[in-house]
Every structure is written in C-alpha cells, then in structure tokens.
Amino acid sequence: MAASRIGPAGAISVKLKSESMIQHQLLKSTPGCPRTNWSWLRCIDLKEDEGLDFEDYEDCEYCGQEKIRFVHALSHSDWPGVIRVGQVCAARMTAVSPAELEEAEAILRNRSQRRQRFPRLKSWRVSAKGNQHIDYLGEHVIVMKRSAGYALKIGRKFGELLYPTDREAMLKAFDVLVRRHGSTRSRRAGRV
Numbered sequence: 001m002a003a004s005r006i007g008p009a010g011a012i013s014v015k016l017k018s019e020s021m022i023q024h025q026l027l028k029s030t031p032g033c034p035r036t037n038w039s040w041l042r043c044i045d046l047k048e049d050e051g052l053d054f055e056d057y058e059d060c061e062y063c064g065q066e067k068i069r070f071v072h073a074l075s076h077s078d079w080p081g082v083i084r085v086g087q088v089c090a091a092r093m094t095a096v097s098p099a100e101l102e103e104a105e106a107i108l109r110n111r112s113q114r115r116q117r118f119p120r121l122k123s124w125r126v127s128a129k130g131n132q133h134i135d136y137l138g139e140h141v142i143v144m145k146r147s148a149g150y151a152l153k154i155g156r157k158f159g160e161l162l163y164p165t166d167r168e169a170m171l172k173a174f175d176v177l178v179r180r181h182g183s184t185r186s187r188r189a190g191r192v
Helices: 087-093 098-120 166-181
Strands: 002-006 012-016 021-023 039-045 070-076 079-085 132-136 139-146 149-154
Touching (some): 039 098, 070 098, 079 087, 087 098, 098 166, 132 166, 139 166
Antiparallel strands (some): 002 012, 012 021, 070 079, 132 139
16 A cells, blocks of 8 residues: 655655655755755654664655665755755754764664663562562663553553563653653754
C-alpha cells in the first residue's frame, strides 16, 4: 500500500511499504524555497524517537541525501510547514554551527546507547517476590511478572499497560524517567 504526501510547490512524496521515500522534486530545486535564514527547531532520532529501522530512514528533503537517522527539523517564515533535513543542509540553511548540530546528534546517540544498556545494568536486582527492581535517576523502578505480561511501577505509580517482555517494560521505564527528568546536557536535542 502506498501513502503519498503533497508538499510545498506541489512536490509529491510517495512512500511505498519497505521502500525509501521517492522525492519527485527536491526543495533545493523548488522555486521560492529559501536557502538561508531557517530556524532550527530540534533534532530527531528516527530510530529511537520514531521507531524506524534503517530501511525506513528518511531522505533529506532539501538535497536528497538518503537514509538519514538524525533529522533536523527547520522552519522559515517564508515557507509553509516544517522541513526535515540532514546535518549538512541544516548547517548551511541555519545560523546553527556544525559543532552544535553534531552535539545535538551526539546527545541523541548517547541517549540511544544508554537506553539499550539500561536493561543490562548490573544494578538491577531481584526481590524476594521475584520482581526486578532498580534505583535510577533518584526513582525506584519495579518490573513485575504478571500472567499476561510484565507490569511497571515507577516510584509510587503503577503503570496501566502490560508489556510482552521484561526488556520492553524496562525500556519503557527508561523512556519515562528520561522524559520526566529531562536531559542534563544541551537543549539542542529536542523531542518530537
């Protein structure tokens, strides 16, 4: 099944299941598309923030660079909507330095690595009742085995969902804690 999107100046994108985005007209060759003075909004990790696999990563809407994992969202007062571009185009089109854009990607890359390591931390313990628990970012997390899956408790609050594996419950706990406590680093790595 194909999903299509009509963008500015009639540029049509078609996404076929398990295929890359096909751009019929890149923004760099679209009449009236500003080349500079774009506002940087945030950096998005397509793997972690949007759950995409490599084959589903986006292409730069401006130049067409393929398979970009870290997408930079930009806006411009003279252009409708938000565009999603790679780091090189974001540096050329905004006043944000390449080093700042790299830092935004590094923060997201680090978060992804910490997220993948979280279920394997040695500080996870098993209680007398058989529940896995950990203290992380100042909060107590418990993953409890239930007949239909795994439940989650963070602090004094029980989650309402069940997860098929303990790992998925642990990853959800990490996501909640990071969102709740925010990043201690730069504000350059925004969330969608």
